[in-house]
Amino acid sequence: MHPLARRIQETFPTGFVSSTEWRGDVAVTVTRDKVHEIAQFLRDDPSMDFDYIVHVSSVDWPDDEERFEVVWEFYSIRKRHRIRLKTRVPESDCVVDSLTDLWRGANFMEREVYDMMGIRFRNHPDLRRILLPDDFNEGYPLRKDFPLRGKGWRDTFEFLDEQPR
Template identity: 50%
Template structure:
């Protein structure tokens, strides 16, 4: 059924070489695309297919399960068409960066900052890429799977809870 989705059909027509995978699960369509084309593909989705709202930007850490280690995830919505699509792009640990979509959707400014802060993915050309939840002097990125459970350089709690 994902293959019959209007956005998937248009994306495959225009970006066949950049579409890595198309999946549908419980009625939700996910398209995995080449990282180098994320800005161009998202621009096409916004301008040509009217996905005018970026509802979320997040990331997944596949430490030890697959390469590349990270996946940037964009949840988009078309208000006029009442349609959703999820776009994913693999991000390798060795070059942990992807182009920012803040020029397309202003809502991505804070969403990308959160992903940067908690997962350590850099967004190229972001207008204000800095921590948003953790303090400026915080070491590391707490949602990475290899982040120490007690935090960086912290001793486990040895006191009483009561």
């Protein structure tokens, strides 16, 4: 196990779920209720020192019990190491703690995740859609059950390959 992952496991034995290291990327999966605490530890602990947020992302696994995966990627400018923090969120209770109070750059990134995947962030200062219009009511486009051609009025177009020959 990578030393960064082991450090998280030792400090948060109940929050730690698993860790992987692949192609040089360290990824740590944690439980949802400890995300904020662990993120704060990652930012403030002198040996971790992750002061830079790279991206917030999400993955949809429709067949899993806890359907969504939220992914944060952090970098330390002083220590020059990276870590990926992941947690799982069920569809019925699609909420996870916002990290905007720790990294202000997370504000727009979390809004994008909300916009595209429908995951809500608790304590986010301004959780609105960001790329899609505010009145977009066709769901969340990056979910796997959202068709590529779109929903709503876009779905009424006739496409060439659907014409009877």
